Amino acid sequence: xxxxxxxxxxxxxxxxxxxxxxxxxxxxxxxxxxxxxxxxxxxxxxxxxxxxxxxxxxxxxxxxxxxxxxxxxxxxxxxxxxxxxxxxxxxxxxxxxxxxxxxxxxxxxxxxxxxxxxxxxxxxxxxxxxxxxxxxxxxxxxxxxxxxxxxxxxxxxxxxxxxxxxxxxxxxxxxxxxxxxxxxxxxxxxxxxxxxxxxxxxxxxxxxxxxxxxxxxxxxxxxxxxxxxxxxxxxxxxxxxxxxxxxxxxxxxxxxxxxxxxxxxxxx
Amino acid sequence: xxxxxxxxxxxxxxxxxxxxxxxxxxxxxxxxxxxxxxxxxxxxxxxxxxxxxxxxxxxxxxxxxxxxxxxxxxxxxxxxxxxxxxxxxxxxxxxxxxxxxxxxxxxxxxxxxxxxxxxxxxxxxxxxxxxxxxxxxxxxxxxxxxxxxxxxxxxxxxxxxxxxxxxxxxxxxxxxxxxxxxxxxxxxxxxxxxxxxxxxxxxxxxxxxxxxxxxxxxxxxxxxxxxxxxxxxxxxxxxxxxxxxxxxxxxxxxxxxxxxxxxxxxxxxxxxxxxxx
Numbered sequence: 001x002x003x004x005x006x007x008x009x010x011x012x013x014x015x016x017x018x019x020x021x022x023x024x025x026x027x028x029x030x031x032x033x034x035x036x037x038x039x040x041x042x043x044x045x046x047x048x049x050x051x052x053x054x055x056x057x058x059x060x061x062x063x064x065x066x067x068x069x070x071x072x073x074x075x076x077x078x079x080x081x082x083x084x085x086x087x088x089x090x091x092x093x094x095x096x097x098x099x100x101x102x103x104x105x106x107x108x109x110x111x112x113x114x115x116x117x118x119x120x121x122x123x124x125x126x127x128x129x130x131x132x133x134x135x136x137x138x139x140x141x142x143x144x145x146x147x148x149x150x151x152x153x154x155x156x157x158x159x160x161x162x163x164x165x166x167x168x169x170x171x172x173x174x175x176x177x178x179x180x181x182x183x184x185x186x187x188x189x190x191x192x193x194x195x196x197x198x199x200x201x202x203x204x205x206x207x208x209x210x211x212x213x214x215x216x217x218x219x220x221x222x223x224x225x226x227x228x229x230x231x232x233x234x235x236x237x238x239x240x241x242x243x244x245x246x247x248x249x250x251x252x253x254x255x256x257x258x259x260x261x262x263x264x265x266x267x268x
Numbered sequence: 269x270x271x272x273x274x275x276x277x278x279x280x281x282x283x284x285x286x287x288x289x290x291x292x293x294x295x296x297x298x299x300x301x302x303x304x305x306x307x308x309x310x311x312x313x314x315x316x317x318x319x320x321x322x323x324x325x326x327x328x329x330x331x332x333x334x335x336x337x338x339x340x341x342x343x344x345x346x347x348x349x350x351x352x353x354x355x356x357x358x359x360x361x362x363x364x365x366x367x368x369x370x371x372x373x374x375x376x377x378x379x380x381x382x383x384x385x386x387x388x389x390x391x392x393x394x395x396x397x398x399x400x401x402x403x404x405x406x407x408x409x410x411x412x413x414x415x416x417x418x419x420x421x422x423x424x425x426x427x428x429x430x431x432x433x434x435x436x437x438x439x440x441x442x443x444x445x446x447x448x449x450x451x452x453x454x455x456x457x458x459x460x461x462x463x464x465x466x467x468x469x470x471x472x473x474x475x476x477x478x479x480x481x482x483x484x485x486x487x488x489x490x491x492x493x494x495x496x497x498x499x500x501x502x503x504x505x506x507x508x509x510x511x512x513x514x515x516x517x518x519x520x521x522x523x524x525x526x527x528x529x530x531x532x533x534x535x536x537x538x539x540x541x542x543x544x545x
Contacts (some may be wrong), residue, residue: 125280186505186541199529228456234530241527250493250518253468253511261535264456267449267533 002030013103015050017202021236034089047207076129089230094139127169146189182256191255198262270298281371285320285472292489302357344398364409380435395440395480416459461532505541
């Protein structure tokens, strides 16, 4: 019996990286999946974003586990598109129990190089996108009699990483949403928690350049990015294991937690 | 394949309640167990503590799962006794991977300035110094194994927030967080992770007694635990009375397993939202 057997999970940013890993890990433990991803490029984002082929690969991997998946391209900035995706998924899979608000983008630059467009895209995707994902999903969780919402924040949701101001602002904001909704939704047996990864070995992580150069100008800032455990990055699956724990009934009384999967990055 | 297959876990306060539950849950997932408990009464503790028969029951339950267990009667206030127990357990079971510093007491029920010297010292000695002794006895074995390890300290929802009339307990449980955070830094280079769990009220013998009823219902003359139910509910955000020992054990299991291999320094609440109100 899988640890989330019979449950249905809605995952944003599911075409690759952490989102795909969450879809596969939850499917391994018995969940069916509703997967969305923008599958398109934002021109403020300096690394290649996911493609329709990436989302098709997630479908293949979930189906190889004999689980069902409803996958649709949808931009988390577009609440109407998200609502339609969730409603199609719930119509087909019958219910909703788990929400992983995972979709996110990142840019690296000094404060005076942040363009209005980069600021807006980051806040729209990483903060408003999380809000949209929850808002369209919550009625289905209430209908199911409870559920587990996991929002992906970051070590940048706990401390002020330099050269990432829009990202840091959005990821801190995610914690605010989660704390508020954890109180508001508890009466429906809906739990709301955040996960806070350190650097994760994903296409987003490896596609981000420029940090070394910026830190070279101010070496005093380098240690902020260092972990305590002797690893530079963690794997997507490490985040998925934390998501799985929070999603499962093993964590039925865990809510309002900022769960760091950060190799001790924030305790130094 | 169990989630902690082949590992060995050292659990204090293992005769009953959360400690027994941790031993059984970890054994269900493949771990062998080194179990200690005082199995005796401390005179400032206003409810019956565990007995040798309770520890025997833990042994029975772990063995019923086809796991091995070394169970020793030992007081966490006595470092030498604790060290002997761990050393004997490791000698027999071959290794050590997981430490669950769970043993704890409560007492008192009066404002901080009216607590007795003895109450204060007993609670600090068991709930804080006992945790340090547990770690001090166990860490050399984790280091010697050179495979890393996971230490889970049992704090409390009262380790992150104040609570009236049990300042000895609250102070000790806050102290556990300081110890956890420091150990996490000291042991990270060895890939040994250190985290704490923070339960709300758990359905155990430590709660199911008239002293606890009085702590939560100071307004009543002779309250029963049922009289305290509405207060328990009001502590939590999720609409529940209390959590069960297995809920804490599931968190301990996750932290103990390799699934959490990069999680360290976390204060993990299993508190139904007690901490976010």
